[in-house]
Amino acid sequence: MSKVDFEPQHSRLFIPNFLSLNECRELEFIHKSSSTVGYRPNVFSTTLSHLIATNSSHLVIPFIPIRERLKDRLEEFFKCEYELVIEFTGLISWSKGASIGWHSDDNRPYLKQRHFSAVCYLNSYGKDFSGGIFHFQDGEPKSIMPKAGDVVMYTADDHNIHSVDEITEGERLTVALWFSRDGSHDEDKKLISLLSQHLLHKNVADSYLPLPASxxxxxxxxxxxxxxxxxxxxxxxxxxxxxxxxxxxxxxxxxxxxxxxxxxxxxxxxxxxxxxxxxxxxxxxxxxxxxxxxxxxxxxxxxxxxxxxxxxxxxxxxxxxxxxxxxxxxxxxxxxxxWEDYALNISQQIHLQFPYWKIHESIYNLQLDEQCSTNKR
Structure with missing residues (x-):
């Protein structure tokens, strides 16, 4: 289905307190200990592929339930259940001086596959940073003052041209997800390929410390x-x-x-x-x-x-x-x-769940009790 075939009744959804404070803090921890220079001035990023490449595959685990909840809620609201794949998942922080002018998330030719966007705020305006207010060009809500745990979802088209004010103090942190109907842009298939290479010769008891990137x-x-x-x-x-x-x-x-x-x-x-x-x-x-x-x-x-x-x-x-x-x-x-206890726990989870991900070519959350009983059989 192309974009022109899809005309949603509503083009955006704002959900307060979608993430718990601890979920926000955990993702903040991952970002501040793993982030690299980002895609534009004064922006820093942590992608799932970067975590895998730097010996931190286990740090993918905290993202999984959040991705699933976001995708389910977005598909429910926009009436497109079972139609979407996740194109990108990443932690993005904007530091002093960063801003972005009016644009839509598909306004470049190489992003035409992008159908929906979701932004989860991990820290709060006025407490952790100044500036950074999110504005839509028209419609409601018109402006969003970021607060830890809040989420905004919207169609990645001209219905949702938006901008972000310049950061004047501190660092604004979000987790961003982009969704597509085009299965060839499925992030999970690429991540599973990377995980296959990384986990093939890695034991669950191996080091959990990240390797520095270039x-x-x-x-x-x-x-x-x-x-x-x-x-x-x-x-x-x-x-x-x-x-x-x-x-x-x-x-x-x-x-x-x-x-x-x-x-x-x-x-x-x-x-x-x-x-x-x-x-x-x-x-x-x-x-x-x-x-x-x-x-x-x-x-x-x-x-x-x-x-x-x-x-x-x-x-x-x-x-x-x-x-x-x-x-x-x-x-x-x-x-x-x-840290060693935390890393061991999530390392065990990724080793137990990965065989299922590989079979289904999809990264999703499984209950460990279910897996353990299956393994015993």
Whole structure:
């Protein structure tokens, strides 16, 4: 069915509180520990294919129930049950300076296969960022002030020409899904092919730590930063704005450890739940020598060439004193242990579910109890 054959009674749907706060926080954790430079200036992205390519296939699992719920709700509202495939799933964040003018999601020739779009907001206007209000050119709702958990779905055509105001502070985070009636653009078939290559020689007990992508995927250069003539590594800049400095020991051979980034953001996500599990008596003070301080300063100058610029791009709406995290060794150790449990759980899920995905050429959620009983038979 072509687009001209389809004329929906309603062209858009807004649903408040579609995602839980914890779902938002989990996807935020994945994005901030995995994102790379995006498709336009001041935009950063995390796609499912990128997660698979960097040894993080298990991080696909949290997306699956969200994708299914979105697709079911969209097909129900637009009366097109069992007609759509998911063309794209990705986490997209817009930092200070990012904006987009009036357009529709199919206004380029190579996007004519796109029929519907869904945007889930993972953080909130006025709390986590300023600017970034979503506007439709006409119809209702006319404007949407993003709030964590809210979703907007709409037809990707001239009924829904839209724009997004420039981000003036903080970082606006969404999960975006695009849908098509053209099965040749089914994202799942491509992802299953990638998963086949990745999981073929990977044991469930193997490392859950991501492999770094090529350096230019993480380097936010002056070419993307309008009038700024410097750049920085976005992974380490995210740590810097949280109040952490970077130290790479001699034993590491000078190589940065991407696990540091992941554990810190996992710690930020789980926060109070982790601290409830540890005793204050476990806290230790980590002293840094003068030589180490000098190395940290040198590394910061290399990995984040301009501290102020990094903060301007990534800082949130909190006050300066609240934005820094007080280092607590017991909390970090708890985060490492909790991360291992979390990663093992979702790694087991993907290994159990993948054979079913491969048979059906579709990524969907199965109950583990059902799978385990089937495997036993």
């Amino acid at each position: 350096g230019n995927m993480y380097w936010f250069s002056h070419g993307q930063a309008s009038d700024c003539q410097i750049g920085f590594n976005i992974c380490w800049a995210r740590l810097h704005v949280l109040g952490y400095d970077i130290y790479i020991s001699q034993d590491s051979g000078g190589d940065s450890d991407v696990s540091d980034l992941l554990v810190v953001h996992f710690y930020c996500w789980q926060g109070s739940a982790l601290l409830d599990k540890v005793s204050n008596t476990d806290s230790k003070v980590v002293k840094v020598t003068d030589v180490q301080r000098e190395k940290i300063s040198g590394l910061n100058s290399v990995l984040s060439n301009d501290d102020d610029f990094a903060s301007k791009v990534f800082c949130n709406m909190l006050s300066e004193e609240n934005r820094s995290i007080c280092f607590d060794w017991s909390g970090i150790l708890a985060a490492v242990a909790a």
